[in-house]
Amino acid sequence: MSRTLPSAVLAVSDTEATAAVSRSWAALGIVAGFASLASVFLSMMLSPEYVAGSVMTTEVMNRHYLDRQPFMIAFHVVTVVSAFALVVFGAGLQRRLRASLQASSLLPQVAFAGVVLVAVSQIMGTALDTEFLFGTSDTAINLPGDIGLYSHWIATLPWVWAGAGLAGLALGAAGRSRAIPVWLSIVGWVLGGLTALLALSPLQYMAAGPGALWLLVTAFGFTLGDRAHRREFLRV
Template identity: 40%
Template sequence: MPLGRGWVLAGLGAGVLGIVGGVASGMVNAVYDPAASGDAVAITEKLATQVPQIIAFHTATMLSCVLLVLFAVGLHRQLRARTAPDSLVPGTAVAGLGLVAVAQLIGAGLTTEFAFALTEDAGLVVPESAVFFNHWIGTIPWLWGGAGLTGLALFRAARQGAYASWLGWTSLVLGGLSALFLISPLQYMAGMTGPLWLVVASLGLLRTARED
């Protein structure tokens, strides 16, 4: 039965929203402000002025999470049809994206707790907790390293003739970088390469979805 293109468009949306969420979380920068460095109270007060950015981050990240799951399911089904019955590629691909979805879900999980408290009265928030929260959303949602495993899986599939070679090599480069970040102390750097790979891969997969 044809899959259509909905799942691929979901992947494209997840990648774009992943980039938007990353930009928004980067704008929540109270904890990185040199003027407030080491001063938990000052950091909390500045964080209270950045609630719109926090909400933008939360919304984009959670929408990306939902769309990523839809894309993962569609990709898994297509890979099963295009690779050998005993291939590890489909399972690896969906597992990698699952890791990203979990990181997004957990990464945005504290935003409601802090956003509403900061909006009502910054004094309701323990300053040290606010500092931790700012560090949390500046790292955990950026853990896109699992997408590197999916990129490498697509490279393997392309080598077997399942996809165009350019898609395979692109997945090797961006997926490989994301996978390297996954095992390094700079895991959050994958938040730059992972969403970019997803956008490029989704654009390439639109053609294969039409062929199916």
């Protein structure tokens, strides 16, 4: 017995079908995943080492960041790249889900919103870069104690991946309608659920680990797999 395609699929024109099978958006998800991991790694490198019993003075922190300006630039670039790529990935994910789910489903919008929330966190994580890259030792721009704020800023905001948990759970729910491959649905439930639980807890920054892993696995899945969906659109 042949399966009846959702009305949203039947309404797709030839031009839309060609766009629907494009995997560029998913490939950008891979870019976003690796760039976000690089962002987290660089933020850890930029954070001063806290030694028990020592006193972290403003002078020590200023010298620390002055010596690491190339890493500050790299952190800024990869984090913004991640944010840009995340928005495109989110838009493509929304279109992919919309093509396979009923028109009334909220899951495409929820998945898109979750990915965009992560992108916003990434952009906000770079919001003070220029201020401290060029004004670390200039007291006319920054007060002596401000460098401590910057240190905490870049070590927290890029790690806020709560939105990825929301997007992963949306993909998990989409799998109940067979809108995506079953294994991607399972990945959404497991990694998305873990990311959401960590985000809900006081250990919220740990959500960056499973969140970025969910992004990479999902992006690779849609880039290299998802053949059944592409074949459906080629037959329409």
